[in-house]
Amino acid sequence: xxxxxxxxxxxxxxxxxxxxxxxxxxxxxxxxxxxxxxxxxxxxxxxxxxxxxxxxxxxxxxxxxxxxxxxxxxxxxxxxxxxxxxxxxxxxxxxxxxxxxxxxxxxxxxxxxxxxxxxxxxxxxxxxxxxxxxxxxxxxxxxxxxxxxxxxxxxxxxxxxxxxxxxxxxxxxxxxxxxxxxxxxxxxxxxxxxxxxxxxxxxxxxxxxxxxxx
Numbered sequence: 001x002x003x004x005x006x007x008x009x010x011x012x013x014x015x016x017x018x019x020x021x022x023x024x025x026x027x028x029x030x031x032x033x034x035x036x037x038x039x040x041x042x043x044x045x046x047x048x049x050x051x052x053x054x055x056x057x058x059x060x061x062x063x064x065x066x067x068x069x070x071x072x073x074x075x076x077x078x079x080x081x082x083x084x085x086x087x088x089x090x091x092x093x094x095x096x097x098x099x100x101x102x103x104x105x106x107x108x109x110x111x112x113x114x115x116x117x118x119x120x121x122x123x124x125x126x127x128x129x130x131x132x133x134x135x136x137x138x139x140x141x142x143x144x145x146x147x148x149x150x151x152x153x154x155x156x157x158x159x160x161x162x163x164x165x166x167x168x169x170x171x172x173x174x175x176x177x178x179x180x181x182x183x184x185x186x187x188x189x190x191x192x193x194x195x196x197x198x199x200x201x202x203x204x205x206x207x208x209x210x211x212x213x214x
Contacts, residue, residue: 001161002103002161002162002163002181002213003103003104003155003157003161003162004103004104004105004106004130004152004155004157004161004162004163005098005103005104005105005106005162005163005164005165005209005213006105006106006107006108006133006148006151006152006155006162006163006164006165006175006180007105007106007107007108007164007165008045008107008108008109008164008165008166008167008168008171009107009109009111009116009119009120010044010045010109010110010111011044011088011167011168011187011188012088012165012166012167012171012185012187012206013087013088013091013107013125013165013206014085014086014087014088014091014119014120014123014125015085015086015087015088016080016085016119017044017167017168017187017188018187018188019076019079019080020040020044020072020076021037021040021041021188022079023072023075023076023079024040024043024072025037025040026072026075027068027069027071027072027075028068030071031064031067031068031071033059033063033068039058041188041189042054043170044167044168044169044170044171044188045109045110045141045142045143045166045168045170045171045174046110046141046142046143046170047110047135047140047141047142047143047144047147047170048135048140048141049140050140050141050142050143050144050170051065051069051141052065052066055068084122085119085122085123086123087123087124087125088185088187088206089205089206089207090205090206090207090208091123091125091206092124092125092128093206093207094206094207094209094210095125095128095129096128097210098128098213099128101213103213104130104131104155104157105128105129105130106129106130106131106132106133106151106154106155107120107129107131107132107133108133108147108148108151108164108171108174108175109132109133109134109135110134110135110141110142110171111134111135112134112136113132113134113136113137116132116134117132120132130155131151131154131155133147133150133151133154134147135147137150138150141174142170142171142173142174143169143170143171143173143174143177144174144177145174145175145177145178145179146174146178147174147178148162148164148174148175148177148178148179148180149178149179152178152180158179159178159179159180160179160180160181162180162181163180163181163182163183163200163209163212163213164178164180164181164182164183165182165183165184165185165206165209166182166183166184166185167184167185167186167187167188168187168188168189169195172184172191172195172198172199173198176198181200181212182198182199182200183199183200183201183202183203183209183212184199184201184202184203185202185203185204185205185206185208185209186202200212
């Protein structure tokens, strides 16, 4: 029996993943580096220590990951202040439905807790979540299973009692390795053959995951 649903945030319940594809390359360009779209897609939800390692593999051991990341955050924050953040289609509806069924909900995100709370408040979804779990709370970020294991612990549940809803490969691997049932709601890319083997289901929209809970 499913007792909780744990959601990734960026690209899953808020429509922000597309902006990382814009502002990672812009930030890198300011430091004299070039980043391809495929590279950006490969780091979706990638946490520490994996993200710094990946960038050093691409750009050399002297690459200052944190300086570039901070600049990306600044650029993206400036833009989002102007345009605002939108929730993904069906987000409020599925959260209302889960609440009506007495199913617990949590967020498990690579984003820091301050911005997680800010983003969810901005789109009016904060009140729906029983727990907010950030990768900064665990030893390793996605695709390590740490964040999903910790989210399950905080909910007082076993991983097999939880569905994880993800949009990107690193998050899918994290949830699968933790033992959760993983539903992908594609955002920037569709699942490939490798990712399909880790999925309990692939849903077209957030509202469509209702059938897997029923």
